[in-house]
Amino acid sequence: MSATLTPPAGRRVAFAPNWPMRIALLLLAAYTIWACTRLGLTWDRVLHGLGEGGKLLARMVPPNFERWSLLLEGLLESLQIAVLASAIGILLSLPLGLLAARNLSPWFIAGPVRAVIAVCRSLHYVIVAILFVKAIGFGALAGTAALVVASIGFIAKLFAEAIEEISMKQVEAIRATGASAMKVIAYAVLPQVASRFIGFCLYQLDSNLRNSTLVGIVGAGGIGGTLFAAFKRFDYDFVAAILLAIIALIFLAEIISGRVRAALR
């Protein structure tokens, strides 16, 4: 790429071959074939799967909305989980984000808090949900707790990064008036990051809603449990109905959050 920008030493070749790239692509192709054999993915299997997929689709059509009350109940529970988890997650992320910002808190506090946030972020929410289900029992509480952890991982990290980018002049100015630490935060730090914080929160509310439709698969409440049960009973037409309902809900949430974001700008 950059070779074409430097003045040519000898004869200039239009579209010079990029050998490192070609070799890398070749290696990627070789890896793909090797990994396919390792995982037992063969062409026969794919073709067989295509046939099975056709059968599955045929059984999903038409979607069966007969048990709509069950569907609605699950969706509402998912919504409740999402709302609660977002609220608690946001409340917890505020102090954690402030503590994790390296320009406001000393390193011996920022370091451990950052580690906690990194662990929250690295563990997939379904794994966290399983642990909570085992620890505190089936139901919406476990799902809420799992999504709170996920929310902290996301909001607190981005919030801390946003705080690290603020201008310290205003902090100094407020501090010079003799303000206490809380007042410095309230009048010098938060006004600078508030709009971005709200953006993160909206995004997380959105993804909490997506994820809350899923944690039920491991027994943590919401529509996911209904979905998994329907799968296990081979009620594929009901599965299709649930999937359509989930997609509709997520679409709706995306439209609403898009509107809110546009209004905030």
Next chain:
Amino acid sequence: MNAMPAAQPDPMAPLRREWTRLTPAQRISRWLVWLVCAAAVLWAVRSIDIIPEFLEDAPEQMADLLVRMWPPDIAHYYPAVHEALIETLHIATLGTVFCFTLAVPLALLAARNICTIRPLNTLAQLGLVASRSVNSLVWALLFVAIFGPGAAAGVFAIAFRSVGFVGKLLSEALEETSHGPREALRASGASWGAEMLKGVWPQVQPAFWGIALFRWDINVRESAVLGLVGAGGIGLVLDDAINFFQWERVATVLLAILAVVLLAELVVTRIRARLI
């Protein structure tokens, strides 16, 4: 020294009128937003199905679980966990590679400057959105029903889930390309393929690798849980350990996942820094 007397004839009085940040309408709308938020939380708290006894002994139970996990059963790591971990990485990488076979055509169709047929744009965008709205675990459930349990289902679940994400970002990158190089190539009589390869590809290449790496990082995380529904990888080992209440093994698996995820993130940031 006394404090300043408060009631003095003040020549600056007109300058001291009260300034407010928000108009009354803005203030009311802000209060309304807060009210809606509070009402939503209140509704959720009051109607959610939480068993109070569970909530009460939750900290105790969590502590108990953590105690049971300690110390992690490191001996269990090799070979069972190690092989599952390698399989998980294969699933994530293969899924990412395969997703491009679907994502690139869809992205080309969805980019308005490449495909000028409007209905096709909309159709491609619809496909991308559908892929994104179905979660990877749900895709995994579907593909387990199709391919049977195993890594094949995991690879396809990851691939289909990634199509929406990669396709959307790629089509946005395509729409931002400059038209000049393409026109120059076309004027020299280049075919459509050559136009794409030499006019468009060099422009989207950095974005392309960035997207691929980013998605691979996400896929490593996601493929770790696919085993819970039988789609292969380390999730299977985790599920077994949990079902047998072997908490020391669960701790080992969790630590392994954590290490791989952090390592993947590190690798991705390194390569990104060098590539872009």
